[in-house]
Amino acid sequence: MQLTMTPLKPSAIPSDEDIMAAADALLEATSSWKEGKTYHKQVKTFSRAKGPGDGAPWHCRVSIHKPEEATFEQLWSKLGTNKAVHEKEFIPDINKVAKVKEISPTQNIWTLHYTFSPAIISPRVFTVVQITRVSESSPRTGMIVSIPVDLTEDQDLAKLEEKGVHGRYVSVERLLELESGEVEWRMATSSTPGGSIPTYFVERSMDGKIAEDVPHFMHWLHSLPKTE
Secondary structure: OOOOOOOEOHHHOOOHHHHHHHHHHHHHHHHHOEEEEEEOOOEEEEEEOOOOOOOOOEEEEEEEEOOOOOOHHHHHHHHOOOHHHHHHHHOOOEEEEEEEEEEEOOEEEEEEEEOOOOOOOOOEEEEEEEEEEEEOOOOOEEEEEEEEEOOOOOHHHHOOOOOOEEOEEEEEEEEEEOOOOOEEEEEEEEEEOOOOOOHHHHHHHHHHHHHHHHHHHHHHHHHOOOOO
8 A cells, every 4th residue: 555645434444564564665765865954953854756646745854862852662652652632732733632433452543623823724624543553672663654534434423523624644653762772753744734725835844844843742741740
């Protein structure tokens, strides 16, 4: 399968194995993408032009974190479990999230409601199935894949979505524990906000936007009580 922004029907979501195989292949390819700017002194960005079957170009960010900044366990506990709930805490634009359906312990459908500044931009709704995989064998790795979902085939599920313009995004995130004890956090995504926002406006700011998530996450992580 190919990971794209084309939304899946809940009844047509592939197996974890097929999704993770496509995710692994995509992340391996990011090493050959065009290098862009480095943000916040540690977040490198890369991009790939829109290809056959893609709905939009792809963007990637890579950051490496020392244990005193964030351990593998800390990162996975917040990104590999209830990721949408935690994203609401550190991404300012997200104001509501809800779990639409638990398909399995590793597959869950979430809907995320975004509001933006300036307020002239209408609220956006992104509904995705998130698939997770963690391996404790060395080197430890954790994967989170998000694929857009179209709920119109199931009206009971569709009622759980917030109102707003439907956007779409597909993303793959990998946490990789390095021999040094540091953790590489790599994320690749392709997205559209939907509506009438010009594509060029979205694309020119995408690298900076996805890079912001790293310091936002770290600030939030270090603000939590030590027991978390």
